[in-house]
Amino acid sequence: MPELPEVETTRRGIAPHICGKHLRDVIIRDARLRWPVDLELASFIKGKKLIAVERRAKYLLLRFHNGTVLWHLGMSGNLRIVDSRSEIKKHDHIDFVFNKNCILRFHDPRRFGCVLWDAGDIAENPLIKHLGPEPLADAFNADYLFTRSRRSSKPVKTWIMDGKIVVGVGNIYANEALFSSAIHPLRKANKLSKKQCDILVDEIKKVLSHAIKQGGTTLRDFVGGDGKPGYFAQSLKVYGRGGQACVTCHKPLKESHLGQRTTVYCTSCQK
DNA sequence: CAGCGCCCCTGCCCGC
DNA sequence: TGCGGGCAGGGGCGCT
Numbered sequence: 001m002p003e004l005p006e007v008e009t010t011r012r013g014i015a016p017h018i019c020g021k022h023l024r025d026v027i028i029r030d031a032r033l034r035w036p037v038d039l040e041l042a043s044f045i046k047g048k049k050l051i052a053v054e055r056r057a058k059y060l061l062l063r064f065h066n067g068t069v070l071w072h073l074g075m076s077g078n079l080r081i082v083d084s085r086s087e088i089k090k091h092d093h094i095d096f097v098f099n100k101n102c103i104l105r106f107h108d109p110r111r112f113g114c115v116l117w118d119a120g121d122i123a124e125n126p127l128i129k130h131l132g133p134e135p136l137a138d139a140f141n142a143d144y145l146f147t148r149s150r151r152s153s154k155p156v157k158t159w160i161m162d163g164k165i166v167v168g169v170g171n172i173y174a175n176e177a178l179f180s181s182a183i184h185p186l187r188k189a190n191k192l193s194k195k196q197c198d199i200l201v202d203e204i205k206k207v208l209s210h211a212i213k214q215g216g217t218t219l220r221d222f223v224g225g226d227g228k229p230g231y232f233a234q235s236l237k238v239y240g241r242g243g244q245a246c247v248t249c250h251k252p253l254k255e256s257h258l259g260q261r262t263t264v265y266c267t268s269c270q271k
Numbered sequence: 272c273a274g275c276g277c278c279c280c281t282g283c284c285c286g287c
Numbered sequence: 288t289g290c291g292g293g294c295a296g297g298g299g300c301g302c303t
Contacts, residue, residue, distance in 0.1 A: 002296065034279070034298090034299085058297075072298090074279095075295070076280085076295085109280080110280045110295090111281080112280065113297095127298095153273090154274070154275095163298075171295095259274095275301105276302090277302100279297105285294100
């Protein structure tokens with residue numbers, strides 16, 4: 001489910017409801033996430049004020065004075081604001097209770113998400129420390145991408161999805177950005193021209209910011225913090241359209257697998 | 272170290 | 288209808 005636009009949509013949806021509030025309780029119904037949730041979590045943050053909800057890559061960072069909760073939605077997770085009358089559904093694993101009208105509820109069928117406590121400097125956390133730049137930041141630019149690309153013989157699609165190069169570009173948006181850039185997904189990173197890096201940076205920024213404006217992409221059951229779906233799915237030009245006509249040249253789009261991920265592209269438009 | 276597969280897990284869709 | 292197989296938006300990890 002969540003790529004960067006979906007995580008950002010979630011952040012914007014939940015932050016106004018919980019920032020500045022004191023956390024009253026932590027309810028862990030199922031601790032078996034990607035890494036087991038620390039059952040002592042409540043003892044660190046119960047009664048503490050939530051200072052800010054930030055995002056780094058696809059991690060949501062809930063900042064408290066004494067540390068940070070790192071929250072990853074994995075492949076199928078979502079966070080919603082609910083009240084105490086809301087029915088608890090299957091896979092509603094964790095609640096952060098601020099008050100009876102304000103509960104942050106985590107739902108994650110596949111349990112690929114994680115909730116971790118870090119009492120130290122979050123920038124030094126091993127999951128965060130080695131990440132590349134944010135795609136929408138100025139540090140992610142054509143000069144940077146071209147320089148980095150010289151050192152990799154990976155197919156550009158695999159490469160651009162590597163969080164050490166740039167964070168937040170998942171499978172959907174990698175496919176979309178490469179199509180918009182007219183770059184073949186199998187082209188080796190070190191064979192990209194400077195001009196192509198320029199275009200690719202631009203298209204990644206465009207597709208991600210457009211998706212954020214649309215509230216993310218809802219394929220099955222993604223909902224933002226307000227429980228509403230995203231509307232970017234209707235803007236997808238290649239993802240999920242294998243065999244269908246290319247929107248530009250009308251030839252059938254090719255679908256194949258690259259690093260266990262479905263890859264869709266136009267053999268005619270993308271070089 | 273770079274690159275590549277594997278795997279965590281449940282749900283859903285398709286074909287038989 | 289029931290069941291098996293394949294696939295799904297992520298990403299850390301272990302191996303070569």
